[in-house]
Amino acid sequence: MLGMDKMTGMPSKEQALPGRDEKIVPPAKHYVNGHTMLPPYPDNCEQAMFGMGCFWGAERRYWETEGVYLTAVGYAAGLTPNPTYQEVCSGMTGHNEVVLVVFDKSKISYENLLQLFWESHNPTQGMRQGNDRGTQYRSGIYYYSEQQKQAAEQSKQQYQQMLSSANMGMITTEVIPAPEFYFAEEYHQQYLAKNPGGYCGLGGTGVAYTSV
Numbered sequence: 001m002l003g004m005d006k007m008t009g010m011p012s013k014e015q016a017l018p019g020r021d022e023k024i025v026p027p028a029k030h031y032v033n034g035h036t037m038l039p040p041y042p043d044n045c046e047q048a049m050f051g052m053g054c055f056w057g058a059e060r061r062y063w064e065t066e067g068v069y070l071t072a073v074g075y076a077a078g079l080t081p082n083p084t085y086q087e088v089c090s091g092m093t094g095h096n097e098v099v100l101v102v103f104d105k106s107k108i109s110y111e112n113l114l115q116l117f118w119e120s121h122n123p124t125q126g127m128r129q130g131n132d133r134g135t136q137y138r139s140g141i142y143y144y145s146e147q148q149k150q151a152a153e154q155s156k157q158q159y160q161q162m163l164s165s166a167n168m169g170m171i172t173t174e175v176i177p178a179p180e181f182y183f184a185e186e187y188h189q190q191y192l193a194k195n196p197g198g199y200c201g202l203g204g205t206g207v208a209y210t211s212v
Contacts, residue, residue, distance in 0.1 A: 008127040010094050010135055016079035017092045023082050026072060026183040031190035032063050035070045037183075041102050045069050048101040048113050048148065049076060049178050051140035052121040053129025055097035056191040057202030061120050062101045063190065067108025072100045073189060075182045077140060077174070085185055088136050097136045100181055110148055111211060114155045117141065118209040121202055123159070124169040130201045139173040149175070159209050166207045 026037045041047075052058040055073040063071040075083050078095030088095045101113060121129055123139040141156075143149040152175050160171050183189075192198050 008091075008133055008135065011079065011092050013079055015092060016094060017083070017087050017090070019081035019083055019087070019093070021082065024084075024183050024185055026189055027186050030063075030070055030072075032193050033070070037070070037072060037189070041069065042104070044104055044106055045102050046105050046110070047144050047178075048103065048110060049098050049142035049144070049181060050101065050113075050117050051077070051096040051098045051138060051142070052117060052202065053097070053137045053139075054132055054199070054201050055099055055184070055188070056198060057200035058097075058099045058120070059190065060192045060200070061116060061202070062099055062113070063193075065108065065113075065116060067112075068101055068103050070100075070102040071190070072181075073184045073191075074098055074100060075136075075184060076142060076179045077176065078135075082182055085188065089134070091134050091136070094135060095182070096138055096140050097184075098140065098142065098181070110151055111155070114141070114151060115209045115211070118155065118159045119204050119207075122205050123171045123173045124163065124205070126172045130203060132201050139171075141173060141175045142178040143175065144178045149177075155209070155211070158211065159207075162207050162209065163205065166205075168205060168207065
């Protein structure tokens with residue numbers, strides 16, 4: 001992916017690119033399951049948002065998970081309104097590559113999604129994942145409710161204990177309220193379903209997450 005060896009510090013508001021008023025419009029249907037990409041979503045569903053490095057691989061982890069109704073990739077937690085992929089890769093928007101997960105609460109819990117989050121990437125690497133470097137590859141949990149916040153913070157503490165026991169570093173994951181989600185360009189949506197041999201740099205620490 002683009003964005004390797006870009007700036008690894010967040011830009012200031014003055015440095016950030018100006019962006020635009022026009023939003024990127026996603027495809028009407030999810031490429032894998034055919035569900036409608038734009039809300040409203042079914043009443044029994046809840047939203048979650050995660051940053052785990054390359055969003056192509058992160059999205060695939062979740063669309064393959066039982067109980068997940070919809071996934072979408074996009075940009076969040078930055079400064080530039082309606083950024084493009086090229087702008088995000090420059091490091092001058094402050095955005096993270098994220099996956100939006102819409103899940104059926106009767107089939108899978110938010111805690112289950114958190115377990116997949118922790119085990120599917122390395123949350124100790126700061127502004128990178130493996131060889132992918134830049135602000136867009138940082139680890140992040142973006143919560144939509146007080147219940148999600150509490151679950152995220154508790155899971156972070158628990159996983160830190162497990163990592164420390166394995167002589168690994170400190171978690172750098174940001175846990176903040178869900179910011180505005182900007183859909184990424186159509187070709188990024190469900191990219192690895194359209195391109196099965198495509199790049200995926202996602203990799204975990206090898207330390208399993210066990211809830212207490």
